[in-house]
Amino acid sequence: MRLNQYISSSGFCSRRQAERYITAEKVLVNGKIASHAYLVEENDQVEVDGHLIAHTSEDVYIMLNKPSGITCTASPAIAGNIIDFISYPERIFPVGRLDKETEGLILLTNDGSIVNALMKEENQQEKEYVVTVDKKITGTFIEDLSNGVDIYNPRIKGYTTTNPCPVTQIDDYTFRMTLSQGLNRQIRRMCRRFQYTVTHLQRVRIKHIELGSLESGHWRYLTEEEIAGLK
Known part of the structure; x- marks a missing residue:
């Protein structure tokens, strides 16, 4: 098994984070700095940044209904982090993130192989949200959101036009939106472009x-069918 895959499948971190540790020469195999090309064998001892990696063959897949106020990070230095909140007995990490104030569906796992499949923008994986705003919704607002919106993208230090997406009004103040992008605070920025402020945001799919x-704050294991659809 490749070194980055071995580290991520242990639940210590994602595969991408494992690659960063390897590049920074913070990964030792049998006491020696290891390269990206190293293939881990059965009796190898792997350490990442001073932590001994215990590989597990059993993958864990969890879905959590994240409440507001929980931060989607595995860092123990951050108060209110999602790992402390869920308090799972084995090492797991969140797949992607929701803003601290955003509620709803987030996945946690020790299987680093699914992270790239779900998070790479080019894979166009759908994520559905229920959005409540601070004033009455108009037909023009719904149409403008669905056609794409110019929002500032801090990654490129310029404006990005969001992809066209399905938007369906639920009532005077609430609508459903399905995104295949993952821009930072995308929905809030899209709404702000038309002088609407998001007052409640929940990911539902x-x-x-x-x-x-x-229920909010509760979690469950994914079913076999749900797991199969991720791979």
Whole structure:
């Protein structure tokens, strides 16, 4: 097994983060700095930044209905982090993130192989949200959102036009939106472009996995069918 895959499948971090550790020469195999090309064998001892990696063959897949106020990071230095909140007995990490004030569906796992499949923008994985704003919705507002909006993108230090997306009004102040992008605070920025402020934001679906009736702050294991759809 490749070194980055071995580290990510242990639940220590994602595969991308493992690659960063390797590049920074913070990964030792049997006491020696290891390269990206190293293939881990059965009796190898792997350390990442001073932490001994214990590989597990059992993958864990969890969905959480994240409440507002929880930060989607595995860093123990951040108060209110999602790992402390869920308090799972094995090492897991969140797949992607929701803003601290955003609620709803987020996945956690120890399987680094699914992270790239879900997070790479070119894979165009759908994520559905229910959005509440501070004033009455107009037909023009719904149409403008669905056609794409110019918002500032700090990654490129310029403006990006969001992809066209389905937007359906639910009532005077609430609508559903399905995105295939993952721009920073995208929905809030899109609404602000038309002088609307988001007052409540909840993710209700990732790809084929739906939040359903799972209560806020609660979690469950994914079903076999849901796991199969991620791979």
